[in-house]
Amino acid sequence: MDLAALKTQLKNFVQSMFEEGVLDNQFSQIQALQDSTNPNFVEEVITLFCNDAERIINEINRNLGYQNVDFSNLDSYVHQLKGSSSSIGANRLKLACANLRQASDERNKEGCLQALQLITCEYCLLRRKFQALLHLERSIVELETNQK
Amino acid sequence: MAPTLPSSDQASDQDNWDNGRLARKRQLLIEIVLRNKLTALVVDGDTTCRVLEQLLLRSYGVQTQCVDNDRDAVALIASGVKFDLIIIDMILPVLNGLEATRQIRDMGVHCKMLGVTICSGESERQVFLAAGVDVFIEKPLDPEHLVPILRELDGQ
Numbered sequence A: 001m002d003l004a005a006l007k008t009q010l011k012n013f014v015q016s017m018f019e020e021g022v023l024d025n026q027f028s029q030i031q032a033l034q035d036s037t038n039p040n041f042v043e044e045v046i047t048l049f050c051n052d053a054e055r056i057i058n059e060i061n062r063n064l065g066y067q068n069v070d071f072s073n074l075d076s077y078v079h080q081l082k083g084s085s086s087s088i089g090a091n092r093l094k095l096a097c098a099n100l101r102q103a104s105d106e107r108n109k110e111g112c113l114q115a116l117q118l119i120t121c122e123y124c125l126l127r128r129k130f131q132a133l134l135h136l137e138r139s140i141v142e143l144e145t146n147q148k
Numbered sequence B: 001m002a003p004t005l006p007s008s009d010q011a012s013d014q015d016n017w018d019n020g021r022l023a024r025k026r027q028l029l030i031e032i033v034l035r036n037k038l039t040a041l042v043v044d045g046d047t048t049c050r051v052l053e054q055l056l057l058r059s060y061g062v063q064t065q066c067v068d069n070d071r072d073a074v075a076l077i078a079s080g081v082k083f084d085l086i087i088i089d090m091i092l093p094v095l096n097g098l099e100a101t102r103q104i105r106d107m108g109v110h111c112k113m114l115g116v117t118i119c120s121g122e123s124e125r126q127v128f129l130a131a132g133v134d135v136f137i138e139k140p141l142d143p144e145h146l147v148p149i150l151r152e153l154d155g156q
Helices: A003-019 A025-033 A041-064 A071-088 A091-105 A109-147 B009-029 B047-059 B070-078 B097-106 B122-131 B143-153
Strands: B039-043 B063-067 B085-088 B112-117 B135-138
Touching: A003 A025, A003 A109, A025 A041, A025 A071, A025 B047, A041 A071, A041 A109, A041 B047, A071 A091, A071 B047, A091 A109, B039 B047, B039 B070, B047 B063, B047 B085, B047 B143, B063 B070, B070 B085, B070 B097, B085 B097, B085 B143, B097 B112, B097 B122, B112 B122, B112 B143, B122 B135, B135 B143
Parallel strands: B039 B063, B039 B085, B085 B112, B112 B135
Antiparallel strands: none
């Protein structure tokens, strides 16, 4: 596939993520911050976000496994995940966090477990799409490098 | 044999792509030029948020430091380091953003403080403002909220 076609594919793929509500306009801001001084910025931020998100989801899972859940601890984790989701533009994941926040506020363990299930699904979807996005970006960089 | 066209078509498509991206970038980032050297401190326990806020500030030429907890933020300011702008999250490791804000203000620090956090209601907003932040911004920090503040600090 030639360079122009790959770039169009990437653009369309990202657009589809916006249309599905997986990403919101905040992701465009992040793309706009990538330039020649930060050529891999998008990949770096996505990697950072995914590493942190997985760690937090595991921690939330662990917390909810205890008989007596420490909800204030849980609040802190949910706050982090919602914050980073908002900052990267992960719209559906951010909304899923709101469900967990509400269940945690109500000290509803069962509600928290259900909300965590949704968060895990949304995160897995997002991660798959991010992986595809980064694969396209890397292919573009490789082609651009070969053409120079 | 008919002469072949020079391979300028593909290059011009690429130029159009790159120019389009540049135009979009300028639109999204709301270009401003700061006349003065501004400094900022970002206090956020989440790495992704911290990195993004720092890069956004740096893209406008603001010299930015980061800390990941409120205790280090208070210690840094207590050591005498001055900032034009402090961006602080509400929920932080160690203490919390509210207490850190109060301590910073109690030290006599009058610089602009932005409470940038996840909000779940008006009461949280009021509490953060009462603790001493000047502006409450719901995450994510974006140019639309940041640029007017930078202009004000720059005396524009």
